[in-house]
Amino acid sequence: MATGKRDRSRHARWIAWLALGLGGLGSTCAQARAERLNIHVLSDRLTLAVARHPQVYLYGRIDAQAPQRFETLVRSGRIAAGSDVYLSAAHGDLAAGMALGRLIRAGGMATHLGAPRRNFPGASGSRTAVCVDACALAFFGGLYRWAPSGSDRLGLSVTPAAAGHAASLPPGVDDYLKEMKVDPGPLTVTSPKGAASVVWLAAEALRRSGAVNNGRLPARASYDVASPTPTLDLRQSDRTGEHRLVITCRPGQTLVEASERVGARRAREIVARGGRSYLALNGGPPMLAATDGVSAEGEMLVIRRSFPPERLVDLLFAGSIGAWVDGRSAAFRDGFALNPWGAHAQLRVFYHACWRAAPWPMPPA
Incomplete structure (x- = not known):
């Protein structure tokens, strides 16, 4: 009986030492992680x-x-x-x-x-x-x-x-x-x-x-202002991909082409849905809304509009330029909003080139 008690006592002390050692090891590991x-x-x-x-x-x-x-x-x-x-x-x-x-x-x-x-x-x-x-x-x-x-x-x-x-x-x-x-x-x-x-x-x-951009890189602009029909290529990348706006000035007409890569199948599905497409400035109401003027071109969804030349300044210097295709309800739509901040110097050059190449009537005083 005395021998059994001594064995149990040694076993209990061994368990206690082991627990203490493991506890210390756990503490060391936790400290190392910290x-x-x-x-x-x-x-x-x-x-x-x-x-x-x-x-x-x-x-x-x-x-x-x-x-x-x-x-x-x-x-x-x-x-x-x-x-x-x-x-x-x-x-x-x-x-x-x-x-x-x-x-x-x-x-x-x-x-x-x-x-x-x-x-x-x-x-x-x-x-x-x-x-x-x-x-x-x-x-x-x-x-x-x-x-x-x-x-x-x-x-x-x-x-x-x-x-x-x-x-x-x-x-x-x-x-x-x-x-x-x-x-x-x-x-x-x-x-x-x-x-x-x-x-x-x-x-x-x-x-x-510039320490934060909330998921959107600054817009990049390039232009051809030597042509009789000046053209601006405005692009912006965000987490969903690259969005592009091409603006061409012609006498009496400003052409706007908005495009983004959505994949060939998705582009065809959006066009087949037959929803209206439109532009929107500064998150405002739809402009130039129509059920045509949108197409699937390879992997690209493309929206084209003839824009009033006298409103070119509103388009170029908007806080945001949206190009959208409505879904089955107003709650769903496809497209993008592009923010031209960071490209204003190029936009000013393009605006004046458009005015020289194809001046538009001034609004009445």
Whole structure:
């Protein structure tokens, strides 16, 4: 009996030591996870059906080896080009953040702020994403970048300067931002506080700096103004593809051709539906609505209209130019809205060339 008690006692002590060891190992693993960037990829069928792109969550701390792990997943195909990348990291290595940003840009990926789901390994459980310094630099690498929403916050640590002047960023960050086509100026205007501090970036500063584009790249314009019939080719890319508007000026007539690649089958289906097609400026009511003037040309859906020359200024300098084909009800339609911001200099040149080549009657005083 005494021997049995001693055996049970030794067994109990062994179990306790084992539990203590495993507990310490678990604590060490948790600490290790907290000190490095977690990378979690969702590319299942449901995610692709709903979001249309794989989702990659980067959260924790951006450690020096994070870019290497990210690149390995890219090379293996685990992280696909064009993925949506969600970031939440309050600390990290600045050089690693810039390296991640370059990898994200090279892959044509989109960036958002987004906290990991509670069931992800190493997730804190908070639903608020906080993205500071190295994380913000990685965020700026997105080809498409969405402004923070809700309680999510994006920030940079800067050394304040005189009131209303640009503060200083760490070495190399200025050049990186310019490489990413982001103007550092609007991001670093602070009030003096006497020490380095985090500047939480407001939506207006992000917009003015080009740090966010909310899924749409600036419009690109080219033109032929030497021809007797000047032509403008205006294009803009967003997450759904490239949209194109070609405008040709002729005496008494301005021709507008709007097109986008939707696939041959989809283009034929839209045309066969027989809905009305139209233009819309600044999200306003339909203009030049008709059931004809839309065609399927290969993989392209094309809408053509003769536009009133005297309203060319309204067309060229609208905040948005929409080209739409109605669905079976007003709630559904196909087409796109193009924002010509960023191409105004070329649009002015084209407008004056049209006036010289084919002047239109001036409206009565």
